[in-house]
Amino acid sequence: MSESENTSADDAAPVRTPLPQRGPMGRGPMGGGGAPVEKAMNFGPSLKRLMGRLRPEWFQVISVTILAAIGVVFSVLGPKLLGQGTNIIFEGVVSAQLPAGTTKAEALEQLRSSGQGQLADMLAPMNLTPGQGIDFAALGSVLLGVAVLYLLASVFMWLQAFVLNGSVQRTIYRLRQDIEVKLNALPLRYFDKMQRGELLSRVTNDIDNVSQSLQQTLSQALTSILTVIGVMVMMFTISPLLALVALVTIPLTVLVTVVIGKRSQKLFVAQWKHTGELNARIEETFTGHSLVKLFGRRRETNDEFTAKNEELYGASFGAQFVSGIIMPAMMFIGNLVYVAIAVLGGLMVAGGQMSLGDVQAFIQYSRQFTQPLSQLGSMANLLQSGVASAERVFQLLDAEEQSPDAVRPYSTEPVSTERGSAELATAERGGAGVARSASANGVSGRLVFDDVSFRYEPDKPLIEHVNLVAEPGHTIAIVGPTGAGKTTLVNLIMRFYELDSGRITLDGTDIATMTRAELRGRMGMVLQDTWLFGGTIRENIAYGRPGATEEEILSAAQATYVDRFVHALPDGYDTVLDDEAGNISAGEKQLITIARAFLAQPSVLILDEATSSVDTRTELLVQKAMSALRSDRTSFVIAHRLSTIRDADLIVVMEDGQIVEQGNHAELLRLGGAYHRLYNAQFEAPALEGEESPA
Structure with missing residues (x-):
């Protein structure tokens, strides 16, 4: 789109944010406002949808599951092998205390004959060799085996984490791409109701939180579930009775998790809702920081911040506290089961039903x-x-998009980007270059409003039954009081909003049948609120037409008098502008945006108070450049200073969304109507009510 910056809507739409907004969306409905927080989705469907985004990574997910399963197998075999080592040590110690030269059966019979039958029963299942000590060779083999098992388990767990990390990050990468595409597909109505800080929180904080949650929970959940299954199998192989005792943990765990989880989920939704609101308040406050100080509203601003911060603190504390109860509850249940297993296991060892190593392994x-x-x-x-953050992201992804372009869109011959600098600049007269004729595009730029009606809100009329014809090469000035619908009118030309009724035609073609890219590619726009991105001055000018040559950029800069102040900067056209473009003046910013539009060479030009930020002397120079730029082009000029539009071919006077007068400057003055009143109001000093004439 060959406009110098994004559009702003008209003052007529309600502004909800109490502090001033910065940038191209600073006025009208685009000025921001508190958006009502939608009801959160259910946990289950949201989690299912979030997991569904991993579907493209199905092969990696299967690989992660296999690697985790192998790692768990090696990990759960370790205690069983350690139990064998314990048996080797215990049996060696006991064997050393038995009389040498006797058999195991003789030694046990001696114990029973001496009244130690219970001890004999406990030693009966053991592999005893009276008179011998610990078999350190066998013990060393067991310990080496355990070390190898745990090493292999660690390797496979690391591989599983590595593969999973790639899958999660690719999933989040695609999610961010979807968000970017979605933001470009949303209509301006959506941004009318959404605070910028809240929107930024969803596309940054919430997505980062989703990434962190997936990264930590998927790996841990998969490993934990496989570990539970593997350990359960090993416990049943050792002692089915003790395994049944351990299974009591599962229903208790599920019950505690469900009961506590229902309470904490609501608090987590509130936590991220308040996070977005606090971000919106911070962004809004620091954007208008100078005005906050100017009007002495620091205390009120601090109070509002404190209130939002306390809301976030309360929700965050509650969410973490309630959910934090789960872990101590699980530990308590686990300790109860541990005690039960230790007691029953000890009794079974004493009865000779289990070996000491098996009890140790089972514990x-x-x-x-x-x-x-x-x-x-x-x-x-x-x-x-x-999941609470994912719900907020899904709400953004599910927002209604702007109406799609026509199936068979209108198309014109594309504008060549290989034009030479000679097409941009001619011999300067007063410093202004002559712009290339719009006829080179094969279009004339005739715009017709045919019974056009539009409302921001269904119950609040704004533009009603407007009829207007803009002839090719003419300059149409739109004037009227604040809130009359001036900027809204030109926004409709750009299809930033869709009409409620009527139609707008460009060269006889309904713009609703054209793609937005085709339509906006033939238009240029310069707004009162400048927008420059972080980059060099050259890059900001070249933004108007990618692929422009250096000569074309310099010609556009010279024609719009950017060249005059650029040479005073240390790095000239390579001077880097920060995000705020604070290293140049407001007037210089505006000149750069005008140069950007000049370079684009549009068929239809829209100037929304484009010279309001420049001083009087610079304004005269820019007016000359604008006159050359408007040559052979249909131009719409929104102006409050009526002295700047005296030479317009047609002046349109708007009041309350209606065109009340049309004509040139002289004709409208002779009518003595709305334009006459506006014009005189700018040049007649208002008399104070009750003011007396000097004696």
Whole structure:
């Protein structure tokens, strides 16, 4: 689009934000405002939709599952092998205390004959060799095996985390791409109701939180679930009775997680809602920081910030506190089961039903069993926080988009970007270059408003039944009081908003049948609120037409008098502008945006108070450049200073969304109507009511 910056809507639309907004969206409905927070989705559908975004990574997800399963297998075999090592040590110690030269059966019979039958029953299942000590060779082999198992488990867990990290980051990458595409497809009506800070919070904080939640919960959840399954299998192979005791943990864990999770989910939704509101307040306050100081509103601003901060603190504290109860509850349940297993296991060892190593292994398994359950419970707060952020992102993705372009859009011959600098500049007369004729595009630029009506709000009329003809090469000035619908009128030409009724034609073609890109590619726009991005002055000018040559850029700069002040800067055209463009004046910013539009060479030109930020002397120079730029072009000029539009071919006077007068400067003055009153109001000093003449 060959406009110098994004549009702003008219003052007629309601402005909801109390502090001034910065940038191209600073007026009218685009000035920002508090958006009503939609009701959050249910946790289940939102989680399912979030997991669905991993579908393109199905192969990696399967690989992660396989790697995690292998790692868990190696990990759960460790305690069983350690139990064998414990048996080797215990059996060696006991064997050393038995009389040498006897058999195991003789030693046990001696114990029973001496009244130690219970001890004999406990030693019966063991592999004893009386008179021998610990078999350190066997013990060393067991410990080496355990070390290898845990090393392999770590390697496979690392591989699983590596693959999963790539999958999650690619998923978030695609999500950010979808958000970017969505933002470009949303109508301006959406931004009318959404504070910029709130919108930024959704596309930055919330997406980052989703990324963090997926990264941490997926890996931990998968490992925890597989560990629970693997440990359960090992426990049943050791002792089915003790395994059933351990299974009591599962229903208790699920019950606690569900009960606490329902309460914390609402608090997490509120937490991220208040985060967005606080970001909006901060962005708004610091954007208008100078005005806050100027009007002495620092105390009120601090009070509002404190109130929002306290709301966020309350929601965040509540969410973390309630969800934080899950982990201690899980630990308490795990400790109860641990005690039960230790008591029952000790009794079974004493009765000879289990070996000491098996009890030790089972106790380790009980810890491995309850730990992942506790981790799953503790992950609930992180998962709920991530799903709450995902809901806010999905609300943005589900927002209604602007109407699609026509299936068979209108098309004109594309404008060549390989024009030479000679087409831009001629011998200067007063410094202004002559612009290329619009007829080179093969179009004349005739615009017709045919019974056009439009409303921002259905119950608040704004523009009603407007009829207007803009002839090719003519300059149409639009004047009227604030809120009359002037900027809204030109926004309709750009299709920033769709008509409620009527139609607008360009060279006989309804603009609704053209693609927005085609339509806006034939138009240029310079706004009162300048927009420059972080980059060099040369890059900002070249933004009007990608692919422009250096000569064309310099010609546009010279024609719009940018060249005059650029040479006073240390780096000339390579001077880097920051995001605020604070290293140049307001008038210089405006000249750069005008040069940008000059370089674009549009067929239809829209100037919305484009010279309001320049001084009187510079304004005269810019007016000359604008006259050359408007040559052979249909131009719409919105102006409050009526002295600047005396030479317009047609002056349109608007009041309350209606065109009340049309004509040239002389004709409208002779009518003595609305234009006459506006014109005189700018040159007649108002008399104070009750003011007496000097004696």
